[in-house]
Amino acid sequence: MGRRITRRDFLNGVALTVGAAIVPSHLMAAGVVPPGPEASPDYYPPALTGLRGSHPGSFEAAHSLRDGTFWDHAGTPIDSGEKYDLIVVGGGISGLSAAHFFRKTAGEKSRVLVLDNHDDFGGHAKRNEFRSGQRTMLGFGGTFSIESPAPYSAVAKGLIEELGIDVSSYPKYVSKDLYRSFGLSPKIFFDKETFTADALATNPMPRVGGESENDKTRSHALEMFVKDAPLSAQAKADYVRLLSERVDYLPGLSSDEKKARLARMSYNSFLADVVKVSPEVVKLFQPMPQPLFGVGFDAVSAQDAWGLGAPGFDGMNLDPAPGKGMNRDAIPNAEAEKYFFHFPDGNASIARLLVRKLIPEAIPGQSAADIVLARANYARLDQKESAVRIRLNSTAVRVKHQGDPASAQEVEVAYARGGKVYTARASHCILACWHVVIPYICEQLPDKQKQALASAAKVPLLYTNVALRNWKAFQKLGTNAIYAPGAYHSYMNLDLPVSIGGYECSRRPEDPIVVHMMKTPCKPGRPARDQHLLGRIELFNTTFETMERNIREQLARVLGPGGFDPAADITAITVNRWPHGYAYEYNSLWDKFWLEGGETPCEIARQPFGRIAIANADAGAYAYTDCAIDHAHRAVGEITKA
């Protein structure tokens, strides 16, 4: 309970109108690119509710490029006449870090343009704001925290320190015993469609295979689970057996041989065919790893499940060293475990600190703490006189060298903005955008590289924030974190109680709070990449109204017995839809090279090409902020080494 909730554990909003652009003339981006809505004093995307993440307006140009229809109606690009030292495509943490590293090498006077298709900067590191009376409540719309299964590199740590973030100071900001002081503990919600009845039971394994405090607490939790879970007697007996017995299920094999077998079978198969537990138990475990991989245990290898601490392996004498083909997410690392920091808006604070460094007048303040409540002035992001300009609502649609890539002196970037296409030129370009987009915008790349880039199709996710008037129903039901294996959102948690820089977390059940809910739209039973593709299509085709109805129904059903009334208790909903979410990480069940060795697609994908370098977390096939930073650094090194 007192433990921080990491990604491993986490195992009718009406959009505010963005004000019409009544733009003071001194704020206008002079030149042929007219000022957009960002220049209006009312423009403030973090406060928008409803459908966020990849919001309407952010993806249409890219999808039309993909469909081959974009240039049919684009008209002739308008030459903006703008010339930069560097153009960065993608304003996520990788792109912003690239701009920062470049200026450190090329000098503060160097001119940089950052383009992003969204109405806000930060990419996945997205800030959601809510108002409740005089109080501002924050939520993370994507990237949750500084955390990584492997230790941060010297480069990534260096940047975090340069931004003023003291990771070791985190304990002083988090009220780690707050929920426990109200007697709250993790629970499982069983729904009657998946199991036999709606019921809330104690979760004896809030973290996949982890301890829920100590052995005593865990065995009490197990007793409570057995008492309350609407499972058959056989399933309960199997569950207890799985958690307690120490059996070598693959006798006669060496540790390496066992790992090689486990790497090729899903954890579901291990449970059903090797340990032979009831199908009800398999159903209960199935969605647990979704927060890490975006798929359930049908598509996660048993070897990875062992690494994550899932039960069933205690008697198998597996060598604790990672096995070949293990997903890096599943390799425990004590040093990395300690390196954790959560801002109330997640790593949006990192993006905001980077923007403050690049364009100080856009976000006031001096410290990593005061960034939390600082209000960004979006009108300052794209000013003619500024060395760095961040241009939102702008989708790069073509990136090409001016002449032969081997000898060209410039790259021309065409981007769609406000229904028109503009061009700008730069000495260098860094593509810090999603890799699947790159083959469509950079046709000059070799085919082999384009194929590798295209294979980096991302993991779809929904990160939903619901603002509540109070959390009395949670208190009454004795829980702050609910795993709901059969529900629309499979996890729902009260906000992690962090107070920093004048921002105060919700301390009393009577006070307003943000609840975070997580869904992955996977399709169990298919290969992981197919699940991601179908999930992506589902997310694009589901209206906000449908999502909202599902959210209200789920909250009413789970919390109703605690007195929750969705009509009275919900004050706002923000659904962060990420059809292109986590970077795809390699999986020993489907990616042969991951077990058998050889060059990985991300190594082929990230090769520099003339004056163009390639960053983004996709470049390391690793869905973490340190990866986004490391590859920004590498990309800058490639273009500045000459």
Ligand SMILES: Cc1cc2nc3c(=O)[nH]c(=O)nc-3n(C[C@H](O)[C@H](O)[C@H](O)COP(=O)(O)OP(=O)(O)OC[C@H]3O[C@@H](n4cnc5c(N)ncnc54)[C@H](O)[C@@H]3O)c2cc1C
């Ligand atoms: C829901 C969610 C939760 C996560 N939680 C964590 C976490 O807790 N900790 C962690 O370390 N990592 C987390 N991650 C991983 C996260 O992806 C990375 O940490 C990091 O934020 C990625 O940064 P990036 O710049 O590489 O990519 P992104 O943040 O995706 O930024 C790339 C940007 O490029 C833009 N772009 C794409 N195409 C174009 C184009 N043609 N023109 C202009 N712009 C374009 C994209 O729209 C996007 O804004 C999470 C990811 C998601 C989706």
